[in-house]
Ligand SMILES: Nc1ncnc2c1ncn2[C@@H]1O[C@H](COP(=O)(O)OP(=O)(O)O)[C@@H](O)[C@H]1O
C-alpha cells in the first residue's frame with residue numbers, strides 16, 4: 001500500500017488532575033488517550049467510535065496539533081510533525097483542518113458569515129484580498145450556501161446551515177485531510193442526511209481524506225472505509241466497516257453494535273438483546289487487566305490480570321481480547 | 328376508554344415578533360398500558376405539547392382546545408389543582424434530569440419529599456418507598472444512594488433517579504420527553520430496557536417523545552408523526568413502518584442510514600421546516616414535498632382516516648398513490 005497521508009504511532013495524551021484552590025498540586029493523571037496507532041490513506045474515511053469519554057475528541061485534537069501529546073509521533077506525508085512549530089506548523093494546519101459538532105460555538109457572533117468563512121485565510125495570510133474573496137465564494141457554493149448568505153449573521157441560520165458554514169471554513173483552506181468531530185450529532189435526521197451526502201460529495205470532488213468521529217454507528221457505517229473502536233483511551237478493535245460491523249470479534253464492539261435501536265418494529269421485537277451493564281469506569285483509575293473486564297459478558301478470571309494487546313489477523317482485522325467472539 | 332384525550336390542542340407563545348403557533352390543532356389519545364410515540368424534528372412542537380398537558384408552560388403561552396385525563400378536563404384548571412395532579416396522577420421525565428432534580432439536596436431528601444407531597448405517610452414509610460423506587464429502576468445499593476447528591480452520579484444513573492421520582496406516586500400518565508437523546512447508545516439501551524419493564528409492570532399510559540424512529544420502533548404501540556405544529560400521520564407502529572402514508576414520513580424513513588445501506592446516496596429531504604411565526608397557508612410540508620400539487624399550497628389537508636385500523640394521514644395525495652409509494656419504500660428496504 002502507498003505511504004499514508006497521516007500516521008500516528010503510540011499517541012498518548014494525559015491531563016493533570018489537580019487538587020487545591022490556591023496552590024494547585026497534581027494528584028494524578030487521566031490517561032485520555034493511551035498508545036493509539038493510526039494510518040489514514042489518501043481519499044479514505046477512517047471512523048473512530050466509542051462511548052463518550054473514551055478519548056475520541058482528545059485524540060482528534062492531538063492529531064491536528066490542537067492538543068499537545070505526551071508520547072508518540074505524528075507524521076504527515078512521511079514527515080514527523082510532532083514537535084513542529086512556527087511556519088512548519090502553520091503549513092500543516094492549512095492541510096489538515098477540523099470541523100466540530102457545533103461550529104457556531106467557534107464563530108464570532110458579530111462577524112458576518114462571509115467574513116467567518118474567510119477568517120482562516122486571513123489568519124494564514126493566504127492569497128490576495130481578491131483571491132480570498134473568490135475562494136470564500138467558491139467554498140460557500142460548494143457546501144450549498146447561497147451567495148446571499150454572505151452578509152448574514154450566525155444566529156440567522158438553522159442547525160444544518162450552521163454545519164455547512166463549519167464545513168465551508170474547513171474546505172476554504174483547500175486541505176487534504178478534514179477531521180470531523182461529531183459533524184451530524186446535533187442534527188435532525190432529515191438534515192443529517194444532507195450533511196452526510198455533502199461530506200461524500202466533497203470527498204469525491206476534492207479527493208479529501210476524512211477522520212470521522214461519530215456516536216451514530218449507522219452514520220459511521222455509511223461514511224467509513226475503516227473503523228476503530230475505542231474504549232477507555234485504547235483501540236480495542238479495528239478493521240474495515242464490513243469486518244467490524246458484520247463480524248465483530250471484541251465483545252465491546254459487539255455490545256455497542258447490538259445497542260443500536262433498530263428502526264423496524266418486527267425485528268426490534270424478535271432481537272436478542274445483550275444490554276451492556278453499568279457505566280464506563282473512570283479513566284483516572286482504569287480497571288486492571290483488560291479494561292473492559294468488569295462489564296464484559298464473556299470475561300474469564302484471567303481477564304482481570306492480563307491486559308490483551310491489539311493483535312491482527314492476516315486480513316488486517318485487529319482486536320484486543322483474549323477470548324474473541326467467533327466471527 | 329382512553330386515559331388521555333387531547334382534542335384540537337392549540338398552544339401559542341406570545342413573542343416580540345408575534346404569536347408562535349407551536350401546536351396547531353393536535354388531537355390524539357392514549358390508553359392505559361399503551362405507549363404512544365410522538366416523532367418529529369426539533370421545533371415541531373413536541374415539548375410545547377407535553378408541557379401543555381402537564382400545565383408547565385410559561386405565562387407567555389396560551390392553550391386552547393381540550394386535554395382530558397380520564398374524564399377530567401385539564402385546560403382551564405386552576406394552578407393549585409394542576410399541581411396536585413402533577414407528580415400524583417401524571418408525571419414527566421426530561422432529556423436533562425437536572426430539570427427535575429435539585430443539585431443541592433440529597434436524592435433521599437428529594438424522593439421523600441416527593442412522596443410526602445402526595446401521600447399521607449410517615450417519613451420512615453416514605454423512605455422505604457424511595458428505596459423501593461430506586462431499586463425498581465436498577466440502581467445498585469439504593470440505601471446508600473439516598474445520601475448522594477445528583478451530580479455525584481453518572482448521566483445514566485441520574486436519568487434512572489429521575490424516572491424513579493416520576494414513578495413514586497404511581498402516576499396514571501407518564502410523559503417522557505426525549506429521555507435518551509443525550510445518552511450513549513449503551514446507556515440508551517439500558518433506559519429503553521427499563522422502560523420496557525415499566526410498561527409491563529405499571530399500568531400507566533406512556534407518551535414517549537423522540538426524534539429517533541429507532542426508539543419508536545423499539546418501544547411504542549402507536550405513533551403520531553408531527554410536522555410544524557401538526558400531526559401529519561397517525562398509525563400503529565407496525566402499520567407506520569409497513570405502510571407509511573405521508574411524504575414526510577417517507578422522507579424520514581428513507582434518510583435513515585441504517586435502513587438504507589444499499590442506496591448509492593442517502594435520501595435527503597431538501598430545505599428545512601417552515602417558521603411557526605408565519606407558517607405557510609396550505610400543507611406545511613409543501614415546500615419540501617416531492618409530490619406537491621397546486622391544491623397543497625392553498626388548502627391545509629385534514630387528518631383523515633385511511634380505513635386501516637386507527638391510521639390517519641393529512642395529505643392531499645390520493646389513497647392509491649400513497650399506498651403505492653409507501654409499499655415501494657418499505658419494499659425497497661427489504662430487498
Ligand atoms: N481539558 C481536559 N482536562 C481534563 N480532562 C479532560 C480534558 N479533556 C478531556 N478530558 C478527559 O479525557 C477523557 C476523554 O475525553 P474526550 O476526548 O472528550 O472523550 P470523547 O470525545 O470520546 O467523549 C475524559 O475522561 C475526559 O474527562
Ligand SMILES: Nc1ncnc2c1ncn2[C@@H]1O[C@H](COP(=O)(O)OP(=O)(O)O)[C@@H](O)[C@H]1O
Pocket residue numbers: 340341342347348349367368369370371372373374375376385387603
Ligand atoms: N417559551 C417559548 N417562547 C416562544 N417560543 C417558543 C417557546 N418554547 C418553544 N417555542 C417555539 O415553539 C416551537 C415548538 O418548540 P418545541 O415544542 O420546543 O419543539 P420540539 O420539542 O418539537 O423541538 C418552536 O418554534 C419554538 O421556537
Ligand code: SF4
Pocket residue numbers: 573574575610611612613614616617618619620623628641642643644
Ligand atoms: S398535501 Fe401535498 S404537499 Fe402536503 S404532503 Fe401531501 S402531497 Fe405533499
Ligand SMILES: [Mg+2]
Pocket residue numbers: 056057058
Ligand atoms: Mg467528544
Ligand SMILES: [Mg+2]
Pocket residue numbers: 373374375504
Ligand atoms: Mg423538545
